[in-house]
Amino acid sequence: MTYKTGLDFAVLQDREDPLSHYRSKFHIPKHSDGTDTIYFCGNSLGLQPKSTQSYIDQELKDWAELGVEGHVHGTNPWLSYHELLTDNMAQIVGAKPIEVVVMNTLTTNLHLMMVSFYKPTKTRYKILIEADAFPSDKYAVESQLRHHGYDDKEGLLLWHSRVGEELARYEDLENIIKNHGHEIALVMIGGVNYYTGQFFDLNRITTLGHDHGCIVGFDCAHGAGNVKLNLHQSGADFAIWCTYKYLNSGPGSLSGVFVHERHAYDNKLNRFTGWWSHNKETRFKMRDDFDLLPGAEGWQLSNPPILSMAAIKASLDMFGEAGMDNLITKSRKLTGYFEFLLNELKNDNIKIITPSQPGERGCQLSIQVKNANKNLHQKLTEAGIISDWREPDVIRCAPVPLYNSFKDVYTMVERLKIILNAQ
Structure with a gap:
């Protein structure tokens, strides 16, 4: 142009x-x-x-008029409300519906993903992030290192930009992984760097990490609704993002989670669970043994906050319309x-x-x-x-x-x- x-x-x-x-x-x-x-x-x-107010007002109206019956008889039944967000969110981040769920908040979801995908051993325990990652990501991965009994400075590898430069270079990342890949359990990069606005090549980073036996995840807080993430195609193991930036869901609103479909039916993955990750058909048979949901839904813990989801739905419907x-x-x-x-x-x-x-x-x-x-x-x-x-x-x-x-x-x-x- x-x-x-x-x-x-x-x-x-x-x-x-x-x-x-x-x-x-x-x-x-x-x-x-x-x-x-x-x-x-x-x-x-x-x-x-x-439109956000009318979307929330509808749920307030159903709550006022139906009480607990809103879970099954509401205009948008609350039991399955999160499913109303899945298709549009999957389109936005370039994923399959089974790979996406909206739940919790950003750093909470990052920790839940690390519970499952950060699997340190005596020889492979380090975490690699970009040096100028958003602070909450750095705090979260440092706390995971400490939680597993490792020094949070020695166990953290940083992908620095060069002196006098702002943008990170892939050849420097390649050198870090070439030299330390056997020690790295997790590569966790911000998909779009919050400070510089640099959109990283997710495919390239994922391939590099996987070639050296590392799990690869991305924080896409500054990417979701902003760039074409193509998360499924990237091959990343997981990704998380917030919805209150480009996705216009309101301050402190819920987060999105991507888990690649190759992990969808892996019941052996360590994870924290709750009743919303249990089989929907038998969820209310309270004395049944736990039966894990497949896909990203299987990482849910609690029933979702409907008013926050209503605000997300208002925005996602607009994204679906605009494309x-x-x-x-x-x-x-x-x-x-x-x-x-x-x-x-x-x-x-x-x-x-x-x-x-x-x-x-x-x-x-x-x-x-x-x-x-x-x-x-x-x-x-x-x-x-x-x-x-x-x-x-x-x-x-x-x-x-x-x-x-x-x-x-x-x-x-x-x-x-x-x-x-x-x-």
Whole structure:
């Protein structure tokens, strides 16, 4: 696509955008002057679909009118409510329905996956993650090492970027696994790095890990609903993700889990279990012996929180209607336009640390501003730009294709230019 400067180009792109009407289906936070903010923070918390309230209200209504009977006689019976999310979620992450379930929260699910897939021995016990992984992932894997009696520093291998570089190189990962693969029990990488926005090659990492006898899992919190993950095709053993970023399910909402179908019927895998991982047909025959559900559902513990799932359903139904392929197409145009306008500023103090190749990123661009501090981010906020500051000097901006426009991108860069010129 050939980009142009000037507001007219942005307006024309929005007019020709087949997904532009989805913006009106979201609540856009207001600036102090009453206008819509430019909301580029969907990589932290997605906006609320206007339909979310009606989806939740339906469950509140059934609860009020039916009480416990809502489990079987509700408009969307609660006993099987999680199944209403499966097909759309599987489409979004590129998986088979048997490989996907929505349950619990992100780090809880990471621990549950490690209960099953982190199987340390005396000689193979180390865990490999990227050095700048999201902190909760690092804390979780360190605690697993300690839980199994290993030193959490000696047992943790870090995939660093090189000095003076922000992006991680695959040849460095290959060297780590070549030299230490016989010691590594688990490779656990963030599918899209939260800080740089680098989208890792899941197939390449999985193949590399499996070739050396390692289990491979991914935290796709910044990938689900943002990039084409193709989890089944990747061959990864497991993946987890949250739903409150690009999937717009509300603060602290539930997480998604992928377990590859080759593990679907493996009853010998160690796992924590609860009554929701028990055979649905005999679940309420309370004195029956445990009968494990196949697939990802077999990792469930408790009956699900319906109100949170209703919010997820509202968003997933919209994703199903819009289609991931269409969203990815718009995302690449929108992010490419954002990159173009930033480069057109010709400001030597600005550096985009996110990969320039569309296939190696999602919609997030991480903007590093030389000699900047959080004061720059504050000025952007005061100018009606909602973005995300990450220490020491990066502003993360995510033009989300469901509700952001080309005009949003144009306006953001214009306001950034004014702020930089005033410094």
